[in-house]
Amino acid sequence: MNNMNLNAGRRVRACFALLLALAGTGVMTPASAQRSDQPSIVDLPGTHVRSDVGALMDRIESGNVPAPYRAVTLAQLEDQLRRPELQASIGKGGTIAVLYPNVEEPFRSAFVSMIQGIEERTKLHVRSYPVDPRVDTSELNATLKRNGTRVVIALGRQGLNATTGLDKEITVLAGGVLLLSEADNVAGISMTPDPALLFARLRVLLPELKRVIVVYNPQKTEWLIKLAREAARAQGLELSTHVAGDLARAAQLYPQLIAAADSRHDAVWLPHDTTTVEEGTILPLVLRESWNSGVPLFSSNALHVKKGALFGMVPNNVELGRTLASSALGVIAGDNKRRSLTPLRELQTAINVRTASHIGLNLGERQQRSFDFVYPQP
Template sequence: MAFLCLLINTLLISTLLSQNAVAANDTTAPIKTTVILPIATGAAKMIYDEVISGIASHPELEVSTIAISSKEDIAAVEEKIKANQSQLIIAVGNRSYKLARALTNDILIIAGGISGKPNGIPTVSLTGDPAPAFKELKHIAPHIKNIRLVYNEEINGWWYARAQKIAADYDLKIIGYPATNMKDGVKLYEQLLKDATPKTSAVWIPLRSVVPSKTILPLLLEKAWSKKLAVISNNPSHTKLGGFVAVYPEHKKMGGQLAQFATLHFKGEDIDRIVGTENLNFAINLRTSSHIGIRLNAKERARFDKIFPTQR
């Protein structure tokens, strides 16, 4: 009897160890993922909710969330991450990204929905990927042949390099004016506006720049209007003020892209460390488009998610 009990116990232990080994190597098990996002209200909360919905829809992720304030205790966040048994961290938004950089654990961190410099962390930027933006631009304004922008290598050099790489596919040339500080940036915008030619040139305003948009936008829109230049931005509010077109994220789909990007990095796939948002919405100012000689019919207008001036 004693021998039989010993044999049964041995078999039970062997079975449990085997099950644990299988679980540890089960590549189909969901990746325990903690998403860090800012506490928000109103329209901002709606945007974050859409992003989280997109992330949570990924079949390979098991998602928990931590909402943080501007004065969040890092130790408390780390305890929550530990309690979640997290294997992956996704930081959404600039505040979450800054906090995630201060974490002391060795869990993979992915950033998403940030507008600034990614500092080495794999990132899906708020800035739109140039490919869908160029495709839409050439559809409505095929006569545009060059895009000019003032950029900073550290902040948005990755976007400039990506745009340069694919520009020929859209019969475009990207002309960059590299700036290291605001003073140089303002001078370069003045030079850009002198160099740009009506009909064939467009001016691109990066999402983040050494020259804040509130500093340069009034001058830029005034000069562009007088010279009949198309101004393209990553901010719909610029289009409302007189810019030609804006490209901006479709937030739920951006969340899905972020989830897939994080999953591929978690698996060690060889992919880029920073990419732009691929699923974009588009805004247009019809008064500006008409002024620069682009008139759209009803079908073409229906392609846009926001139209300014507001249609009654």
């Protein structure tokens, strides 16, 4: 089948499913049957999917169409969709829109994966809007209202900034944004890994560990440290916290703390904190001190694993999209519970086997397979 016929088939499936949904049958096609490289032009109403939709679509495609449905052409279906009463029904109950930064690869792929997860959970091809730093928020607001948008999932800092001019009736859920604090009054999921998952993995790798050392800037990560204290307590660990309000203080603290640490019972945690885990000066310093002393170093940022940290965590972007979509569907369904900022729990883990071996931790193939990424790569 050539591409033209394939695309026409997909459009027929999408159009037929939409007509069924608008007729009150509650049947919708999966997002995979609707997805194309073009921007979405309709949002299907509702969230309930009938289990027999696959069989029905197979019968339609095979020509064995059940009564009372009759064969219609693609042009006739599209003409039906233009009817005012059907267009008025499309946004009934509210729709979901996604705002994401208009950036180039490789960054774009992360946001595309999040959108994929959103579509998989909602069973819809959601409306997605790439936004630039100077986006016209009033025009964007008008477009979203015209399309019946009830919930905006804002991805990345740029996507979140674009929501500042939106009507209060539109609920905003943030995702893919680092270093959000409670003061931001934003609901959604931070890109900062949940300390509970980090510490649980640490416990498995180093069961004799007793203390986690962290240097942080309270203005940026106080909310995270509160969660970390609870997470450490749950794992039977002591969380030793040290405040550094600037780069100079962080550079002074790390060598002192690592020199006084016990390599068998202590480990250093690098949170997402641009003051105390500054990439140009602080990170090389901490990596060097950790390697020379044998004190384990783990990070909230999986990119640090490539550079020598023992392990770190990275977002599972598709799963993050699914979780954000579930929250959005809850809003549309009338779930009025208070939503807040939560750390990231949709994660994959990276391990540096050379660092592990250096501190006396020999990981077999089975243990290595429990990680999503292994460095150095063979």
